[in-house]
Amino acid sequence: MVPPDDHAEGAHDGEPEGATPVEVPTEVTGGVLRIDAHTIREIADLGVAQAVAVNAAEPLTVEELREAWPVLDVDERSDGLKLLEQEDAEDLFTTLSARDHVQLLLSWRPGKRRSWMRLLEPDDIADVVQEAPDEARGELMALLDERTRKEVQALLAYAEDDAGGLMNTRYARLRPGMTADEAISYLRRQAREALETIYYAYVLDPDQKLLGVVSFRDLLTAPPRTTVAEFMETDVIRANDEMDQETLSRLFAEQDLPVIPVVDQHGVMKGIVTVDDIVDVVEEEATEDIQKMGGMQALEQPYLESSLGTMIKSRGVWLTVLMVGEMLTATAMGFFQDEIGKAVVLTVFIPLIISSGGNSGSQASTLVIRAMALGEVRGRDWWRVVRREILTGLALGGILGVIGLIRIVLWQAAAGSYGDHYLLIGLVVGFSLIGVVMFGTLAGSMLPFLLRKLGADPASASAPFVATLVDVTGLVIYFTVAHLLLSGSML
Amino acid sequence: MVPPDDHAEGAHDGEPEGATPVEVPTEVTGGVLRIDAHTIREIADLGVAQAVAVNAAEPLTVEELREAWPVLDVDERSDGLKLLEQEDAEDLFTTLSARDHVQLLLSWRPGKRRSWMRLLEPDDIADVVQEAPDEARGELMALLDERTRKEVQALLAYAEDDAGGLMNTRYARLRPGMTADEAISYLRRQAREALETIYYAYVLDPDQKLLGVVSFRDLLTAPPRTTVAEFMETDVIRANDEMDQETLSRLFAEQDLPVIPVVDQHGVMKGIVTVDDIVDVVEEEATEDIQKMGGMQALEQPYLESSLGTMIKSRGVWLTVLMVGEMLTATAMGFFQDEIGKAVVLTVFIPLIISSGGNSGSQASTLVIRAMALGEVRGRDWWRVVRREILTGLALGGILGVIGLIRIVLWQAAAGSYGDHYLLIGLVVGFSLIGVVMFGTLAGSMLPFLLRKLGADPASASAPFVATLVDVTGLVIYFTVAHLLLSGSML
Numbered sequence: 013m014v015p016p017d018d019h020a021e022g023a024h025d026g027e028p029e030g031a032t033p034v035e036v037p038t039e040v041t042g043g044v045l046r047i048d049a050h051t052i053r054e055i056a057d058l059g060v061a062q063a064v065a066v067n068a069a070e071p072l073t074v075e076e077l078r079e080a081w082p083v084l085d086v087d088e089r090s091d092g093l094k095l096l097e098q099e100d101a102e103d104l105f106t107t108l109s110a111r112d113h114v115q116l117l118l119s120w121r122p123g124k125r126r127s128w129m130r131l132l133e134p135d136d137i138a139d140v141v142q143e144a145p146d147e148a149r150g151e152l153m154a155l156l157d158e159r160t161r162k163e164v165q166a167l168l169a170y171a172e173d174d175a176g177g178l179m180n181t182r183y184a185r186l187r188p189g190m191t192a193d194e195a196i197s198y199l200r201r202q203a204r205e206a207l208e209t210i211y212y213a214y215v216l217d218p219d220q221k222l223l224g225v226v227s228f229r230d231l232l233t234a235p236p237r238t239t240v241a242e243f244m245e246t247d248v249i250r251a252n253d254e255m256d257q258e259t260l261s262r263l264f265a266e267q268d269l270p271v272i273p274v275v276d277q278h279g280v281m282k283g284i285v286t287v288d289d290i291v292d293v294v295e296e297e298a299t300e301d302i303q304k305m306g307g308m309q310a311l312e313q314p315y316l317e318s319s320l321g322t323m324i325k326s327r328g329v330w331l332t333v334l335m336v337g338e339m340l341t342a343t344a345m346g347f348f349q350d351e352i353g354k355a356v357v358l359t360v361f362i363p364l365i366i367s368s369g370g371n372s373g374s375q376a377s378t379l380v381i382r383a384m385a386l387g388e389v390r391g392r393d394w395w396r397v398v399r400r401e402i403l404t405g406l407a408l409g410g411i412l413g414v415i416g417l418i419r420i421v422l423w424q425a426a427a428g429s430y431g432d433h434y435l436l437i438g439l440v441v442g443f444s445l446i447g448v449v450m451f452g453t454l455a456g457s458m459l460p461f462l463l464r465k466l467g468a469d470p471a472s473a474s475a476p477f478v479a480t481l482v483d484v485t486g487l488v489i490y491f492t493v494a495h496l497l498l499s500g501s502m503l
Numbered sequence: 504m505v506p507p508d509d510h511a512e513g514a515h516d517g518e519p520e521g522a523t524p525v526e527v528p529t530e531v532t533g534g535v536l537r538i539d540a541h542t543i544r545e546i547a548d549l550g551v552a553q554a555v556a557v558n559a560a561e562p563l564t565v566e567e568l569r570e571a572w573p574v575l576d577v578d579e580r581s582d583g584l585k586l587l588e589q590e591d592a593e594d595l596f597t598t599l600s601a602r603d604h605v606q607l608l609l610s611w612r613p614g615k616r617r618s619w620m621r622l623l624e625p626d627d628i629a630d631v632v633q634e635a636p637d638e639a640r641g642e643l644m645a646l647l648d649e650r651t652r653k654e655v656q657a658l659l660a661y662a663e664d665d666a667g668g669l670m671n672t673r674y675a676r677l678r679p680g681m682t683a684d685e686a687i688s689y690l691r692r693q694a695r696e697a698l699e700t701i702y703y704a705y706v707l708d709p710d711q712k713l714l715g716v717v718s719f720r721d722l723l724t725a726p727p728r729t730t731v732a733e734f735m736e737t738d739v740i741r742a743n744d745e746m747d748q749e750t751l752s753r754l755f756a757e758q759d760l761p762v763i764p765v766v767d768q769h770g771v772m773k774g775i776v777t778v779d780d781i782v783d784v785v786e787e788e789a790t791e792d793i794q795k796m797g798g799m800q801a802l803e804q805p806y807l808e809s810s811l812g813t814m815i816k817s818r819g820v821w822l823t824v825l826m827v828g829e830m831l832t833a834t835a836m837g838f839f840q841d842e843i844g845k846a847v848v849l850t851v852f853i854p855l856i857i858s859s860g861g862n863s864g865s866q867a868s869t870l871v872i873r874a875m876a877l878g879e880v881r882g883r884d885w886w887r888v889v890r891r892e893i894l895t896g897l898a899l900g901g902i903l904g905v906i907g908l909i910r911i912v913l914w915q916a917a918a919g920s921y922g923d924h925y926l927l928i929g930l931v932v933g934f935s936l937i938g939v940v941m942f943g944t945l946a947g948s949m950l951p952f953l954l955r956k957l958g959a960d961p962a963s964a965s966a967p968f969v970a971t972l973v974d975v976t977g978l979v980i981y982f983t984v985a986h987l988l989l990s991g992s993m994l
Contacts, residue, residue, distance in 0.1 A: 078757065082879060107759050203723040210720060211702045228719065229701060232694040265786060266569065268598050268779050287779045288759050294782055295756060298789035299873055305793065306869025306966060307862055315874035316887060324898045327866050334862050335903055339910055341854035346920065352850060356843055359850040363832035363974050366854055371798055371825050371967040375818050378797025382790055383806035388573060396807060407815045412826055419830055429837065475797060475966040476862040483854050
């Protein structure tokens with residue numbers, strides 16, 4: 013298969029990693045297995061639509077192990093790796109999440125740990141160390157060769173979700189004075205090194221300041237004698253090392269770049285981020301937002317792998333907060349006891365009214381939150397959004413209001429459910445729906461702006477949160493409208 | 504800047520595109536502008552946090568135009584491009600969405616259309632044609648040179664969101680018999696062509712069947728005389744041309760590959776997909792899911808760019824459906840008129856009860872839907888999920904139930920709100936909460952599986968949809984519990 017990125021071969025050919033192929037096999041083969049290929053294949057087959065009947069003798073494939081992975085415990089995963097061909101095992105290992113890396117590494121003997129850690133890039137190792145329990149960190153760092161340890165330490169200075177935390181420090185450098193020919197043969201020699209890529213080379217001045225970039229392709233097409241400085245691209249899209257990963261992924265999406273260089277505030281080159289790392293970031297960010305929008309704290313781990321405890325905590329906290337908020341509805345309705353007592357029929361429509369408000373609210377907040385995440389809507393656009401949402405809310409409220417009125421008239425005609433004042437009741441419900449939907453839409457669309465202004469994550473304006481907010485107001489609107497229209501008749 | 508992908512230079516150097524630089528300027532410069540750099544900069548600055556005070560004389564930058572883009576109409580965008588330096592304008596144009604491409608192209612004269620369309624890759628052109636109104640398609644196709652038209656027609660045979668619809672047909676090919684040296688000099692010559700990339704070359708047999716892949720890096724490090732066949736990677740991760748883009752993006756995320764080749768069912772090489780196209784796909788898919796989960800149809804266009812009409816339609820339809828469903832609550836409560844009449848105080852807690860059910864339901868469905876989208880949970884895992892959710896629901900229900908009971912006892916002690924039977928009422932609320940939350944959790948987590956089984960998109964198990972479902976059941980649970988516990992005392 014194509015190496016995960018160019019590095020994968022680098023890891024085999026490069027000097028420090030040279031030892032790996034020798035060391036690992038002795039570690040990997042042999043020992044009592046707690047799970048066999050057949051069992052793994054069975055688990056895997058469950059999910060694989062295109063599962064093919066495989067002869068039990070055949071060795072396990074990467075795909076099968078990957079398929080079964082989520083439901084295997086750490087020892088079974090370790091055995092699974094042993095069941096693969098060495099190279100496949102290494103390829104699979106390098107593509108695992110930092111959390112999986114930590115679990116496996118800590119379950120292995122130091123010797124085996126070292127040899128497998130050497131397969132990882134400095135940036136991956138940094139993630140592993142950040143993911144590892146504090147007590148294990150020193151131990152893991154101790155396994156690294158001098159050069160790698162230095163690089164990892166540099167990376168650990170950055171927050172995990174900064175550009176600096178995502179970048180790879182092993183990139184190809186060129187001097188502006190080199191000729192195209194010199195640059196090519198220089199990069200050819202570099203090709204064996206564990207560089208992330210040699211296809212984009214960065215031109216640095218003596219102070220490591222970024223002057224420009226050349227693609228290998230530029231070099232191949234440039235006249236051999238011209239110096240790099242003459243044809244390098246000087247207006248380079250770059251990321252600051254403290255740029256957060258969400259902004260960085262927006263940059264990649266906008267620019268369609270394969271690689272973006274990372275510089276500090278002095279323009280000193282720090283490393284490169286490649287687009288394949290960004291795919292994971294984009295999915296991560298979307299998952300976080302989606303879970304928050306579902307009215308819970310974002311989970312650190314995949315659903316099936318999160319412990320019941322974390323699950324209950326991350327959901328329970330929010331449910332409780334929401335319920336406490338929702339208690340205001342009980343208080344609100346307390347105020348309207350007399351109205352309710354006199355016109356019990358009104359209570360019948362309470363769920364209808366408040367849920368309509370909640371639904372229109374969650375639609376609006378969902379739209380705005382996502383648009384913000386994608387950079388389509390910026391803080392200053394709030395007024396544009398208000399204008400849109402007032403009109404939308406009015407239209408939607410009108411539609412629902414009419415439907416509500418019709419519903420009541422029909423039921424009255426069919427079963428006379430609502431007594432002589434059914435028309436008044438219908439109007440109360442209709443007007444309340446207009447008001448509630450309008451309020452829901454506005455609240456839902458403005459809350460993300462408010463949260464952002466307060467420095468909170470707009471995604472916390474979750475559907476449930478908005479719904480709760482709107483429920484209380486919805487009741488007040490409903491009973492106020494009722495009071496206005498029905499006093500004298502029913503009230 | 505680094506070219507969007509290698510193609511961008513290709514587009515300038517390659518033969519058919521050669522004409523562009525000559526043609527465009529005459530088209531771009533001159534003419535009366537409907538908007539000037541200053542205005543665009545003003546609009547842009549609104550949003551740019553790091554906005555710098557720029558001297559009005561300075562030419563507009565790509566970033567400023569990009570910033571202002573969403574709020575400019577098509578003519579202003581066209582003017583914006585004229586205000587940029589030629590090369591910047593072309594770079595920006597190539598990174599635009601298919602929708603933007605169509606709007607701009609159709610607003611231009613045929614001559615200008617041709618020269619700008621030549622900047623686009625066949626796969627981008629195919630998207631443009633698919634996005635264009637039927638009547639304009641033939642016209643656009645007519646602007647293409649013979650070779651490109653053939654390629655585009657081939658791509659148009661695929662659905663937009665299949666691997667075939669995403670792939671680029673201009674990839675580097677090698678024959679297995681070539682030596683490393685021959686391959687390198689062959690690719691060097693190819694470097695000027697408008698290939699998507701020369702860094703990964705695909706080895707094909709005479710029938711165009713995919714035999715293997717070599718990275719340029721492999722070639723540089725291989726002994727010059729060895730044939731490609733000897734060191735090519737034969738076990739190539741490949742995508743079927745009919746694989747849907749969601750599966751394809753999962754493949755990229757799992758494998759961390761920069762490029763994946765696309766083959767038909769006979770193993771014949773059709774094209775390549777590069778990871779930078781996948782970033783957009785991942786965001787698109789996430790946005791669609793998020794909007795569906797927010798209880799609405801997914802929007803085709805960015806929030807600020809969608810017309811009020813589409814907005815109202817895509818939201819109104821769902822709101823109406825949900826409301827019609829919610830009407831069942833009114834019906835349900837109709838059945839309990841007597842209970843309500845006898846114990847009006849019960850109505851006070853209705854919003855509290857049903858919203859708690861709705862919230863726990865949307866949490867559960869959100870979790871499961873996202874886990875499915877990420878491939879963490881597969882159809883066959885439903886039983887695992889049930890087991891988890893029953894326990895979670897029980898725990899969460901217990902917590903909320905106790906809080907509810909305490910709330911009532913406290914209010915009673917403080918204000919005697921609930922009369923002599925307050926303890927019974929508290930128990931009714933408490934037990935109802937347990938039941939409602941349990942039901943909400945289960946319904947929310949199983950609905951996505953059901954929808955998937957029925958061939959529908961699990962994401963349609965939106966929070967509002969689950970909430971509506973749970974509201975009705977919640978009421979029934981609540982009043983049934985009340986009936987059991989209160990009959991003889993209050994009822």
